[in-house]
Amino acid sequence: MLLRGVLELVYKIKISSLLFMFIVFLPFNIVFAEEVKDSCVKCHADVTPGIIKQWQESKHSAMDVGCFTCHEAKKNDPSGYEHNGFKITAVPSPLTCAQCHSKEVEEYAKSKHVWAAFMGPLKPYYVKAKEMQLDPLKQETAKKLDPERMAKTTLSPLFPDSGILEKIGFLDDPQYHHNNVNLGCIQCHGSFIVAEGDGKLKGWPNAGVGRINPDGSMGSCTACHPRHKFSVAEARKPEVCGQCHLGPDHPQHEIYEESKHGNIYAASGEEWNWTAPVDEWRPEDAAAPTCAVCHMSGFGGVVASTHNVSERLYWELQPKKSVPQWKGPDEVDIVTERIPDRKKAEKGRAQMKKICYQCHSRQWADNYFIEFDKVVSDYNMVWEYTDNLLAEAYEEGLIDKSNPLDETPEIMHYLVWHHDGRRWRMGASMMGPDWTHWNGAVDAIMNKLGTMINDIEMRRRIKALESENDKK
Numbered sequence: 001m002l003l004r005g006v007l008e009l010v011y012k013i014k015i016s017s018l019l020f021m022f023i024v025f026l027p028f029n030i031v032f033a034e035e036v037k038d039s040c041v042k043c044h045a046d047v048t049p050g051i052i053k054q055w056q057e058s059k060h061s062a063m064d065v066g067c068f069t070c071h072e073a074k075k076n077d078p079s080g081y082e083h084n085g086f087k088i089t090a091v092p093s094p095l096t097c098a099q100c101h102s103k104e105v106e107e108y109a110k111s112k113h114v115w116a117a118f119m120g121p122l123k124p125y126y127v128k129a130k131e132m133q134l135d136p137l138k139q140e141t142a143k144k145l146d147p148e149r150m151a152k153t154t155l156s157p158l159f160p161d162s163g164i165l166e167k168i169g170f171l172d173d174p175q176y177h178h179n180n181v182n183l184g185c186i187q188c189h190g191s192f193i194v195a196e197g198d199g200k201l202k203g204w205p206n207a208g209v210g211r212i213n214p215d216g217s218m219g220s221c222t223a224c225h226p227r228h229k230f231s232v233a234e235a236r237k238p239e240v241c242g243q244c245h246l247g248p249d250h251p252q253h254e255i256y257e258e259s260k261h262g263n264i265y266a267a268s269g270e271e272w273n274w275t276a277p278v279d280e281w282r283p284e285d286a287a288a289p290t291c292a293v294c295h296m297s298g299f300g301g302v303v304a305s306t307h308n309v310s311e312r313l314y315w316e317l318q319p320k321k322s323v324p325q326w327k328g329p330d331e332v333d334i335v336t337e338r339i340p341d342r343k344k345a346e347k348g349r350a351q352m353k354k355i356c357y358q359c360h361s362r363q364w365a366d367n368y369f370i371e372f373d374k375v376v377s378d379y380n381m382v383w384e385y386t387d388n389l390l391a392e393a394y395e396e397g398l399i400d401k402s403n404p405l406d407e408t409p410e411i412m413h414y415l416v417w418h419h420d421g422r423r424w425r426m427g428a429s430m431m432g433p434d435w436t437h438w439n440g441a442v443d444a445i446m447n448k449l450g451t452m453i454n455d456i457e458m459r460r461r462i463k464a465l466e467s468e469n470d471k472k
């Protein structure tokens with residue numbers, strides 16, 4: 001790569017003397033590169049043998065992409081420091097990879113993945129920085145506003161919404177660290193890594209998809225390409241996505257496991273061809289789709305392989321009310337603006353269907369989506385009912401707004417969309433019938449909405465009795 005760059009430069013400026021010098025010094029350059037590589041590898045073979053083994057198994061080592069190629073600190077990278085005679089960084093960012101993989105980096109930057117920290121736990125920080133007209137990617141801004149602290153004390157169902165931590169006196173107790181945020185939220189969404197000089201890092205280790213790096217870039221490629229193998233095969237397997245896409249509020253991995261696709265993967269996945277090059281992976285290589293096949297791969301060449309996981313979706317299934325896909329971060333400030341874009345959504349749906357048609361008839365796949373869209377519409381109706389009911393309870397003075405998540409109707413209202421209603425919609429989107437029905441519709445309607453209605457009716461009766469009592 002470096003060699004090609006230099007050659008291009010020489011060609012562009014057509015200075016024959018430079019060419020002469022380059023040719024004369026080439027052997028020295030190669031010798032220097034070999035020495036660097038040998039010294040990192042030799043010493044680290046004792047210090048971190050696991051890393052050397054994985055790197056040796058990678059395509060990078062076969063293609064001579066060595067330790068220093070990725071770990072060399074860029075000029076203004078605040079995480080850079082002297083290390084046995086080399087200026088290195090411990091956190092190579094997507095900017096590092098972009099030298100050789102610019103397509104993947106550009107696509108990733110258009111996806112919601114790269115924005116996951118700012119749209120999730122670091123949202124209060126992002127909004128505050130923008131309000132103060134500070135650049136949220138800058139180290140100085142983070143040092144001033146402390147994004148981690150803000151995530152702990154201004155955005156969580158635990159606080160301020162439920163108020164429980166305040167009630168029990170833990171909110172400002174210096175003994176209580178709120179560290180579920182460090183080893184919970186931001187492990188999936190991404191942290192803000194602050195470089196404190198001399199190679200010291202705060203907010204690390206972290207490989208969340210929307211991590212903010214010391215060099216001012218966003219994202220972490222390691223989230224799906226475990227280092228130091230950086231393999232395509234591993235990224236194509238559902239377990240890699242399942243690290244984050246699971247649990248009560250987005251159980252995509254569990255849904256996949258119970259789907260026919262997932263159980264074919266469990267039964268015969270070991271025999272599939274996982275290493276086919278990106279534009280050649282096709283149904284002959286894998287009998288059933290994995291997460292990557294439907295959301296990323298150019299499976300069978302019918303659609304282009306993409307690192308933008310938002311590209312093939314129609315709905316937003318995670319918000320309170322489902323709407324067509326929002327405009328992406330390349331069009332609007334996606335943290336603060338949510339603008340549904342039907343055209344984009346329709347394009348995404350058409351792409352997704354092309355993948356299904358590789359293995360299914362058109363009628364089979366088209367009918368599936370007709371049924372799925374009806375599920376989303378049913379959910380939306382139940383949501384509107386639930387939301388109106390809560391508004392009535394406030395108006396009648398049956399509950400109060402001081403904490404939006406502490407009284408039974410409020411908690412049920414939250415669970416209807418955030419847990420059960422998501423499962424209901426997501427189960428239907430990916431062929432998980434148990435999640436659609438028992439863990440989804442039944443839990444949302446009978447359990448949560450039912451409890452909410454009973455609780456509100458009881459409050460109404462108590463209020464009526466109290467006012468009768470007052471009259472007496």
Ligand code: HEC
Binds near residue numbers: 040086088089199
């Ligand atoms: C003489 C031995 C030696 C050489 C040469 C060497 N390292 Fe290291 N490296 C170490 C030791 C020791 C550590 C500390 C390991 C630990 O913290 O357990 C380390 C740590 C690291 C870390 C982790 C830093 C952190 O903050 O966690 C990185 C990244 C690294 N080395 C990369 C390199 C690269 C790239 C090269 C070649 C340019 C290199 N090393 C050359 C011995 C060496």
Ligand code: HEC
Binds near residue numbers: 040041070091205
């Ligand atoms: C293709 C780029 C690439 C190459 C080549 C590479 N690294 Fe890394 N390395 C990374 C990335 C990315 C991380 C993840 C750091 C982070 O972002 O959190 C990392 C992390 C590390 C860490 C610290 C994290 C840990 O798990 O302890 C060490 C130490 C390290 N690399 C050493 C090496 C050594 C030694 C080599 C050569 C054998 C090497 N790396 C080659 C990209 C690379």
Ligand code: HEC
Binds near residue numbers: 063096101222225233
């Ligand atoms: C100096 C150039 C260079 C840099 C920097 C670099 N790579 Fe690579 N990468 C390559 C080459 C060359 C290949 C092999 C391509 C091939 O065989 O088709 C490769 C292959 C890959 C593959 C495919 C492996 C497979 O199993 O087929 C992945 C994934 C990958 N790189 C990720 C990364 C990530 C992530 C980073 C940054 C942390 C990075 N690379 C940095 C040059 C680089």
Ligand code: HEC
Binds near residue numbers: 112121185319
């Ligand atoms: C296990 C990994 C994981 C943890 C832990 C986690 N999240 Fe998430 N979060 C996700 C995933 C995956 C999604 C995407 C769900 C979807 O789109 O289907 C998500 C979605 C979100 C969204 C919605 C974003 C949007 O586009 O509407 C917000 C906000 C959010 N999370 C905040 C948080 C906060 C705050 C915490 C901690 C209090 C947290 N998350 C903990 C993985 C996680």
Ligand code: HEC
Binds near residue numbers: 116117243
């Ligand atoms: C390290 C955690 C992590 C990993 C690994 C991960 N994701 Fe995500 N993903 C997230 C988070 C967090 C979000 C929510 C982003 C948001 O809405 O702010 C998300 C969102 C998404 C979305 C919704 C995008 C949208 O526009 O609504 C899709 C689709 C997705 N991921 C697919 C995948 C696939 C496929 C894989 C594996 C190849 C994967 N993810 C791996 C954390 C992860």
Ligand code: HEC
Binds near residue numbers: 105222277281305
């Ligand atoms: C959400 C998970 C995910 C993340 C994050 C991710 N990748 Fe990938 N990557 C994949 C999958 C899945 C494939 C295989 C795609 C296919 O089958 O078409 C892949 C393939 C690749 C390839 C092989 C391309 C080729 O033509 O051989 C490279 C290179 C690569 N990724 C680099 C990166 C870089 C650089 C980043 C960070 C900017 C990154 N990836 C982040 C999942 C991911």
Ligand code: HEC
Binds near residue numbers: 256290312316319426
């Ligand atoms: C058979 C293809 C297929 C497979 C396999 C698949 N998905 Fe999906 N996925 C879909 C479809 C279809 C949708 C809904 C798209 C739409 O909105 O029209 C979807 C939606 C999603 C969403 C968006 C939810 C939201 O909040 O809007 C995420 C996240 C997701 N899938 C992650 C995954 C993960 C992780 C896996 C693997 C564990 C996976 N998918 C496996 C087809 C698939």
Ligand code: HEC
Binds near residue numbers: 357431
């Ligand atoms: C790589 C091939 C492949 C792709 C791509 C694929 N499927 Fe499948 N699908 C299968 C196989 C194989 C079965 C099992 C058929 C059987 O029951 O014998 C299956 C089963 C199903 C089932 C039946 C589930 C059940 O419980 O019986 C549905 C519904 C389905 N697929 C929908 C889709 C949709 C929608 C898409 C696109 C988003 C899709 N599939 C993409 C191979 C694929």
